[in-house]
Amino acid sequence: MAGVAAMVLGLCWCLWRAATLFNGWQVAVAHVWRGGYSDLERLDDFAHMQQSIGTLRGFDIRDGEGKRWIEDEVVFETIEGTRTHAMVGRQVQRSWKPSGVFRVWYDRADPRRVTAYGPGYWSLMALLTFAALYATFTWGIDWARTGQPPQWLVEFSAHQVSQK
Incomplete structure (x- = not known):
């Protein structure tokens, strides 16, 4: 139930963020003035095979897979x-040189408030979160109630086992 509550809160956040960006923010083309990912850090990441431990940059919770x-x-x-x-903060491909020109969204009331993730990104995240909630309620609740997985999952598992 805590996971469902977290998904609902995440869905609300995504919808609020998308609505906020659609209403009062403007898109612009930004040029990198001073980059946050040096050549030495990129080469160090390349040498460490996708592991953050022991690198110059170290581990950051905001890093994603790769x-x-x-x-x-x-x-x-x-x-x-x-x-x-x-x-502006953004995620870039690890050990690759990031683009020097990219799109940003800025607040028209305060142009120094900038984000690299626009309303399209937040709308997509809301859609994916809604799909996860739908799947949870369609299959997960029945699975928890009966103790039996959904029929499509049983068939999929049997098919995977038969292919091996």
Whole structure:
């Protein structure tokens, strides 16, 4: 039940974030002014075979599978023509040189508030979270109630065993 509550809260967060970005934020093309992933760090990551332990950067909870969380100082131009510098965090492919130009979303009321993840990303995350909730309630609740897995899972498992 705690997992279901966490998914519901995650769904609410994703929907709120997407709605916030659609209402009051603007997209812009940003150029990296000062990168947060040096050549030495990239080479060190390349040499350590996808493991963070023992690297120059170490472990960061925000790193993903094969990804590194970096923070770049970017410069972009607002709709009004104002050139703005801001810090933005994003995940990049581990040990690859990140792009020097990418899309950011900035708050029109405060252009220094910037994110690399726009409303499309948050809408997709909300959709995936909703699909996980639907699957949980469609199959998981019945499985917990009866103690028997859904029929499609039994057939899939039997098929996997027969292929070996």
